[in-house]
Amino acid sequence: MSEATATKTSIPQQRRLVTEIPGPRSQELHARRQEVVPPGVHSVLPVYIDRAHDSIVVDVDGNHIIDVCGGIGVMTIGHTDESVVAAATEQLGKVTHTLFTMTPYAKYVEVAEYLAKYASSDERYKTLLVNSGSEAVENGVKIARKHTGRPGVAVLENAFHGRTMLTSSMNHKAAPYAAGYGPRAGNIYKAPNSYPLHDGLSGAEAAARTIAFLEKFAGAEDLACLVFEPIQGEGGFIVPADGYLPALQDWCRANGIVFIADEVQAGIARSGTMFSFEQFGIQPDIILTAKGIAGGLPLAGITGRAEIMDKSQPGGLGGTFGGNPVACAAAVAVFESIERDALLLEAKRIETSFTEGLKALQAKHPAIAEVRGRGAMLAFELTKPGTTEADADLVARVIDFAAKQGVLLLATGVYNQAIRLLPSLKITDELIADVLSVLDEALTAA
Known part of the structure; x- marks a missing residue:
């Protein structure tokens, strides 16, 4: 046995x-x-x-x-999960690490293919693999800044994006993630969100409030990206009012702002679709994944439109352990299980x-x-x-x-x-x- x-x-x-x-x-x-x-x-x-x-x-x-x-x-x-354990065990006996940016391997490519498949049915998406949700958010912002040449980052009330310097600065609340840990990252603008239980606003009304705030306090021309959770996680599992996210997407597209979905907690089948954004009639420019992607092994992804991802120069993206072959093998097994079962x-x-x-x-x-x-x-x-x-x-x-x-x-x-x-x-x-x-x-x- x-x-x-x-x-x-x-x-x-x-x-x-x-x-x-x-x-x-x-x-x-x-x-x-x-x-x-x-x-x-x-x-x-x-x-x-x-x-x-x-x-x-x-x-x-x-x-x-x-x-x-x-x-x-x-x-x-x-x-x-038996398939995840088997896939990781088999990979452990083959290769545990080479560093994909030195000598690549197939499982990284397979994970990127799965993410591209579910990101969009008619557009080309490419993926960078890293280790954690915070690292995915950091790279998503980095890539958006490279693509647009702009510094500003917009986030929403009640957001949680991580515990690194940048991501803890993006969180709605400072305690315990940022309080006492020194200066926080700048060029971050925290806009009102849609919270139907407490604000009583329609999606259109809530979006108008968010957009008015960002136009006044950030300036659309200075924003590289808007980072949002389609369903907020640490903020309270808040589901926005109908029409809120599509209105934000239209505004971002009209102003050249990269629309980034933080799917770290809601993505990879948890919400009943592979990505939760699918339930809101939107198509993000960049999709961030982690948590459930590799069945318990550390892995995260930044999956973006090819024209955005291709702006980064060779060597500008990556990391020592990002896309580790054992974690990638586990992730392939996770995708296979989601489809098979x-x-x-x-x-x-x-x-x-x-x-x-x-x-x-x-x-x-x-x-x-x-x-x-x-x-x-x-x-x-x-x-x-x-x-x-x-x-x-x-x-x-x-x-x-x-x-x-x-x-x-x-x-x-x-x-x-x-x-x-x-x-x-x-x-x-x-x-x-x-x-x-x-x-x-x-x-x-x-």
């Missing part, structure tokens, strides 16, 4: 607790960790994981926990099952102000009843209660006002029902 098969058969897809959460071995490891790992590397839940498969993670104490976060959207096709349809199934259950909870618990999201990228916002005021304390209590019951959840939103659901596309309806029952108990208790 292979290791992957053994892992699958030894981890039934059921929640099971054998100790308190966190258990004694996790507590022991956490004490050791505090001696050698700085507190800035924070963990939401100090439970130490030993093994995992599909939607269940098993900690060092033997507790079987339902993972509804998936490494913050990374494990889209499930933990230790009809995972886009599974994302729709998950959306239906979770949304119906969350709507039922909303009818029972008035603190749930809104249920939103697409596919397997869903959230519900908690407010003080009768208001739109964020209730971050209630969010924290619900997450803490669920964790102690063996359900791993995360907060989201600038004010931690919502709870996010990022399950594997292979999560079963039985596990979804179990998660919903724990959420009901948590909301009642809190």
Whole structure:
């Protein structure tokens, strides 16, 4: 029996607790960790994981926990997917590294072909592979500046783009990502976004507000790019009003501004389409991917129109580990799994099952102000009843209660006002029902 098969058969897809959460071995490891790992590397839940498969993670104490976060959207096709493990293992035995910009290899090209295939059906797109979402954003901005010769970068309220100097400067909130870490990058303009629950604006109205802000405070002629998340991730899983993104795209095209979709969290099948932008009637100039693209291995992509990507001179793009052959082999297996196992349809199934259950909870618990999201990228916002005021304390209590019951959840939103659901596309309806029952108990208790 292979290791992957053994892992699958030894981890039934059921929640099971054998100790308190966190258990004694996790507590022991956490004490050791505090001696050698700085507190800035924070963990939401100090439970130490030993093994995992599909939607269940098993900690060092033997507790079987339902993972509804998936490494913050990374494990889209499930933990230790057999095809990903097999592809990475085979590649490990062949070549682990040469550096693509020195001596290239086929898997990098194959990943670029998949991304071009899904980026557009009738235009030519090219891809640069790097290591992380932050690096993808950095390179997207760099390429846009090279193409336009302009310095300015526009982003939207509630945005999250990373933790590097540039990307943390692009984030909506400074704490904890930029506060105290020195000067921030300049030429960044943060414009109002569409947030239907709170602004009450139509897509056209919200877009007019965004455009008016940028024209007044940035100047369209100085903007290299507008970087946006079609569905915002850390900002609260915010889905913009209909017509908002198409209006922004039209304005960018009219003013020579590169339209960049940050699909790091929403892309690679999570939303029910390969890229979430497909659901809004737009076609970005550059598409940024990471997280779910390689089944848990570090990989990210910048996929852009050929005429934009080709502006960079030889040697101007790349990096030592970008597009590592093992990560590329895993990514090819991810794309093959999405197509072979009809995972886009599974994302729709998950959306239906979770949304119906969350709507039922909303009818029972008035603190749930809104249920939103697409596919397997869903959230519900908690407010003080009768208001739109964020209730971050209630969010924290619900997450803490669920964790102690063996359900791993995360907060989201600038004010931690919502709870996010990022399950594997292979999560079963039985596990979804179990998660919903724990959420009901948590909301009642809190």
